[in-house]
Amino acid sequence: MLKIKGLTVETAGKKVLENVDLEIPEGEVHVLFGPNGSGKTSLIMSILGFPNYRVVSGEILFKGVNITSMPIDERVELGIGVAFQNPPAIRGVKLGDILNRLTEGEVDAWKLAESVNLPTEFLRRDLNLGFSGGELKRSEILQVLAQEPGLAIFDEPDSGVDVENLEIVGKAINSFLDGRSGLLITHLGHILRYIEADEAHVLINGSIACSGKPIKILSQIMKEGYRWCERCPEARKPR
Amino acid sequence: MPRSKEAALRAKERSSKLGPDLDVESFSRDARPWAPCPISGLPEDILRQALSVGVRVDEGKRAGTYFQMDHSVVFQGVQRALEGKTEIMSTQEALQKYGWVGDYWWKIIDVNQDKYTTLAELKWDQGYFIRIFEGQKVDLPLQACLFISKDNLNQNVHNLIVAEPNSEVQIITGCTIHPDVKRGLHVGITEFFVKEGAKLTFTMVHNWAQDFDVRPRTAALLEDNATFVNNYVCLKPVKSLQMYPVAYCKGDNSRARFNAIFYGAGNSYLDIGSKVILQGAGSRGEVIARALASDSAQIYARGLLVGEHEDSKAHLECRGLLLSDDASIHAIPELVARVKGTELSHEAAVGKIAGDQIRYLMARGFSEEEAQSLIVRGFMDASILGLPDALESEIKKIIDITAKRIL
Secondary structure, three states, rough: OOOEEEEEEEEEEEEEEEEEEEEEEOOOEEEEEEEOOOHHHEEEEEEEOOOOOEEEEEEEEOEEEOOOOOOOOHHHHHOOEOOOOOOEEEEEEEEHHHHHHHHHOOOOOHHHHHHHOOHHHHHOEOOOOOHHHHHHHHHHHHHHHOOOOEEEEEOOOOOOOHHHHHHHHHHHHHHHOOOEEEEEEEOOOHHOOOOOOOEEEEEEOOOOEEEEEEHHHHHHHHHHHOOOHHHHHHHHHHO | OOOHHHHHHHHHOOOOOOOOOOOOOHHHHOOOOOOOOOOHOHHHHHHHHOOOOOOOOOOOHOEEEEEEEEEEEEEEEOOOHEOOOOOEEEEHHHHOOOOOHOOOOOOOOOOOOOOOHHHHOOOOOOOOOEEOOOOEEOOOEEEEEEEEOOOOEEEEEEEEEOOHHHHHEEEEEEEEOOOOEEEEEEEEEEEEEEOOEEEEEEEEEEOOOEEEEEEEEEEEEEEEOOOOEEEEEEEOOOOOEEEOOOEEOOOOOOOOEEEEEEEOOOEEEEEEEEEEEEEOOEEEEEEEEEEEOOOEEEEEEEEEEEOOOOOEEEEEEEEEEEOOOOEEEEEEEEEOOOOOEEEEEEEEEEEEHHHHHHHHHHHHOHHHHHHHHHHHHHHHHHHHHHHHHHHHHHHHHHHHHHHHOOO
């Protein structure tokens, strides 16, 4: 489904990703771990093709198509959907209007909102304006559910979400990802309690340091922190 | 000679402190008279223009109507069921009918403020008088249309609105011109008196032409527990438009709110602001402006809040969206505290469409053009006007037409 080969990316003159290889086969859900500033969000922006993230070398293939220099909306059209970590607020643009456009009126946006426990009054509110951290996450997840992408990417869907809602959104994401491809970025791994993932990768300083079973990697990180990855001989192998 | 005329003469040459100076003599005073007729009897092209500023022919949707063509009143009246609750007529007729109307005339606007107030006094062409009787709540909006059908005409109206104690009403006023009119000058004096406990929501929609000049002069006086909401929408090009309406929150717990959405296109010069003077205990004010500038339009978006009572509070919010490198938006928010305890605040933001907003919407599958269009439409959000649903959706339609044209 998604194949990233030797991707090096710069933003604002600074290298944020270096020689990243990542493959998500169809129907698999992968997890991306990494400390703050390791390049997780940069990787998503690069997959989406945000113009301020410049690909220096390497390529991104999606469904076998080289999308490395494709505009954002065309990538989305092909089937990439992202729930952002820090989405901008847009005055006067109502969440409900966006949902109606995404579902083309075929899905009941109100029901969808209930599935992520977002009160339906939010559909009449300005997009992301004055939303709390947890509300932002739920609104983002809701929009991706409405988009129904072939590859759904969730950037830290668990940060700022309270325990009760964590279970609700975790289950909503899990049932949505059933049979789909997904990439889940998480800092602390809380959401993995509810989501079945096939493989995990650790991003350190803009490079994939290691990959393996999500539970195993998470428990190592929980035990020793990301220092464990930095010490890992595999990670220090020359590429 | 009446005193107001004498005073007006003294300001005959007085330019306005704001906006380009106009040679008022260069406009024609020669208007043909229009005979009274039902609105539906007016020509199709006139009705289409009127609708573009929210003035409807289907009178069932309106509590009452005043329609002025050039210098003539063609229609005035309220639905029969509402007689005794509200009335609408020309100010000339009102001054003749009620002696007390004279007490409100030039009461809160200085007749010798500038050459435009002078013009309105010395060459006065009617205008509407609206009165909502004490304790009456009128559910349907009242409407007024000030129409100019002849090129290069000067129209000077003086309007008077009195919301009697504990009354409640919505008024929509549309000012516009025939599509053949290119040049002209509209001067509109409007004095509002919102009595104790009354609630008045006034929405004005302007639709002019690229060579047309406009000088409204507006003031409102609020008594105890009175609420005044003044909405302004201007979405078509104009040569120059300068106005700085003021609300005096004189009464205790009085509330004034100004909302404005205006779009400057072509070479438009817009100098638009709102003032709230907080004089009563517990008085509150709010000013919200959304300014869009494209082509080589110049916009001045002003706001002035004056706190004269210790227990008073007001906020000013001005947002400007620049759609062209040749256009400019100058936001001038001013706060004046005259006593301690008054709380005044403002926020102003002027800039281009934010790149992160466009990219975000593109990540939802919208094209770049669709994303821009959504953001611009959102910027002109009619819901800031705080209107009832039916009226809001009418205004929204008017805005949507403009948004489509811009993009």
